[in-house]
Amino acid sequence: MEFNKIIAVTGKPGLHQVVSQSKNAIIVSSLTDNKRVAINAAQNVSLLENIAIYTYEEDVPLLKVFKAMFEKTEGKEAISHKENSKKLEAFFAEVLPDYDAERVYTSNIKKVIQWFNLLVKSGMDFSKIETPTQETEKE
Template sequence: MSLDKILSISGKPGLYQIVTQTRTGAVVESLLDKKRITVGAHSNISILSEIAIYTLTEEVPLRKVLKTIKEKYNGEQTAISHKASKDELEEFFFEILPDYDEDRVYASDVKKVIQWYNILQKNDLLESLEEEMTDVSEEEE
């Protein structure tokens, strides 16, 4: 499953995958507890494939950041928890993305990236990062 089908819903914990679309929104399933809910078009929804992280020179797609974390941890859960201190989170993110923009990327954003990575890893959805990276490379050629 690609990151196009995985989303974050403001005010709701974790990540969700789209099950089906309806006239007024979508039916989504939580990757945490597999419960299905209906979200309306008025909900603040972010599709993971459209999220990018600010660096000092450009915006790096979330897909590349997650892939870097996967390579660093060999596809396993991160050693750091999303509940770690602000300093630990920043130190972790500097290892992953050395030139990230500290003024525009907050500790809460780093927490989300770590939490999302661990959720995707637990649900065996990290393989889609490899497929998507291949698709993007082919499109650029």
């Protein structure tokens, strides 16, 4: 399973892995039940690798947040996303201490924790994923 092929689809629960592409749609497989579905161009799709969390300094890519959660939980699932907001915010503050609490809502934290748990349950090993580096080319 490759992190750069994991997507969230608006209106569909859970996460999906891109399997194939056709002219008008992408074929995805659900991480929870492995059912394949065609997602058409009208549906909103977000690649997890393109999502970032607001901090007071700069935006932190979701992969870095997941890696920090993976280290904190020692490769196990994190707390449930159904915990109360104080526990969720406290856990998230341990993982990403300088997150912008005014712009990162509890609903965002719930979703990140839910996604993390889903990925860990699916066998994603964040310790083996390379963090992409941005290289600027000078011409």
